[in-house]
Amino acid sequence: MTTLASVPCPQFDLSETLDSGQVFHWHLHEGPAGGFFGCIGKELVWVHQRGDLLEVLPQTMSEEVRRYFRLDQDHRAILDSMPTDPALQAAIAYCPGLRIIRQPAWECLTTFITSSLKQVEHIRQISLQLRARYGEEHRLTLPDGIEVQAFSYPSPTALAEAGEGALRECRLGYRAKSLHLAAQRLTENPSLLNQIQRLSTDEARTALSSFYGVGEKIADCVLLFSFDRLSAFPIDVWIERVLRQSYQDEGPWNAKATGKAQLAAFAKAYFGEHGGYAQQFLFHFARKTSRRTPDS
DNA sequence: TATCAGGTCAGGG
DNA sequence: CCCTGACCTGAT
Numbered sequence: 590m591t592t593l594a595s596v597p598c599p600q601f602d603l604s605e606t607l608d609s610g611q612v613f614h615w616h617l618h619e620g621p622a623g624g625f626f627g628c629i630g631k632e633l634v635w636v637h638q639r640g641d642l643l644e645v646l647p648q649t650m651s652e653e654v655r656r657y658f659r660l661d662q663d664h665r666a667i668l669d670s671m672p673t674d675p676a677l678q679a680a681i682a683y684c685p686g687l688r689i690i691r692q693p694a695w696e697c698l699t700t701f702i703t704s705s706l707k708q709v710e711h712i713r714q715i716s717l718q719l720r721a722r723y724g725e726e727h728r729l730t731l732p733d734g735i736e737v738q739a740f741s742y743p744s745p746t747a748l749a750e751a752g753e754g755a756l757r758e759c760r761l762g763y764r765a766k767s768l769h770l771a772a773q774r775l776t777e778n779p780s781l782l783n784q785i786q787r788l789s790t791d792e793a794r795t796a797l798s799s800f801y802g803v804g805e806k807i808a809d810c811v812l813l814f815s816f817d818r819l820s821a822f823p824i825d826v827w828i829e830r831v832l833r834q835s836y837q838d839e840g841p842w843n844a845k846a847t848g849k850a851q852l853a854a855f856a857k858a859y860f861g862e863h864g865g866y867a868q869q870f871l872f873h874f875a876r877k878t879s880r881r882t883p884d885s
Numbered sequence: 886t887a888t889c890a891g892g893t894c895a896g897g898g
Numbered sequence: 899c900c901c902t903g904a905c906c907t908g909a910t
Contacts, residue, residue, distance in 0.1 A: 610891070701891095701892095704891065704892085705891085705892040705893065706889090706890060706891080706892050706893090707890070707891075707892090708889095708890055708891075709891075711890085712891080763893095764892095767893085801893090801894085802892085802893065802894085803892095803893080804892060804893045804894080805892090805893095806891080806892060806893085807892075807893085810891095823891085825891040825892080826890080826891060826892090827891060828891085872891085876891085
């Protein structure tokens with residue numbers, strides 16, 4: 590008989606968080622137990638939300654889960670620190686339980702390298718394919734007795750040895766080169782990302798940008814989703830649209846004529862120390878309320 | 886068949 | 899700083 594852990598999770602929305610474009614590899618469990626399963630680092634975990642409690646299996650992973658979903662942080666204080674403009678308040682009201690996940694650095698960096706100019710569903714396919722081919726298989730029996738299976742994200746060495754050509758076959762296209770170079774670099778220097786994480790935010794952003802295929806946007810994603818830098822404000826096409834449409838009167842700039850550098854400067858100044866959270870609320874709201882194909 | 890999508894790089898104002 | 903074109907691939 591399996592024993593599960595129950596972790597307090599006030600102001601948390603598990604399913605929205607997993608569907609907010611931060612991570613792409615979680616599986617919805619179709620069986621009676623419900624919930625979601627997927628790997629956190631090298632361990633397969635099942636999570637199921639019941640109100641303000643998050644059930645976790647195996648129970649030895651409860652602390653990891655708390656950290657992963659940022660349940661150890663006062664979410665109310667974050668929300669209260671946000672600007673009160675209508676656009677952001679509407680986005681927060683849509684899904685106040687959305688949290689910024691703390692992902693393992695390597696899989697965060699490389700997943701976003703493969704995300705360039707891709708839709709969410711494609712990013713997911715690529716991630717799952719890389720995991721299935723080069724990751725490690727894990728199994729877990731859920732409370733309903735059903736055994737599920739999932740793969741951890743492949744190590745740098747596994748991807749480096751695979752070779753760029755083989756990676757290209759995972760429908761990576763031109764991103765295969767970037768992924769393979771990153772894998773080689775981390776194979777030679779396994780602690781590189783740990784070193785970068787210790788730098789100041791600006792230094793870390795510069796260091797991340799030294800990876801081929803990593804520009805401002807992806808560097809900011811790693812800072813925000815993995816390195817705990819809540820001020821990082823990734824600007825993708827969605828957020829760019831939101832800023833130009835909803836914030837053209839907030840700053841001393843012409844929304845039509847200004848470039849991305851000016852947008853970034855405005856966002857940093859206006860949204861402040863928790864800007865990354867503002868970005869995530871705005872991004873999720875824009876994506877979910879725009880009429881498009883309901884991405885699974 | 887042409888175009889677009891959660892970007893980045895190289896090359897040029 | 900800002901702008902442009904190229905780049906893999908799957909979907910409309």
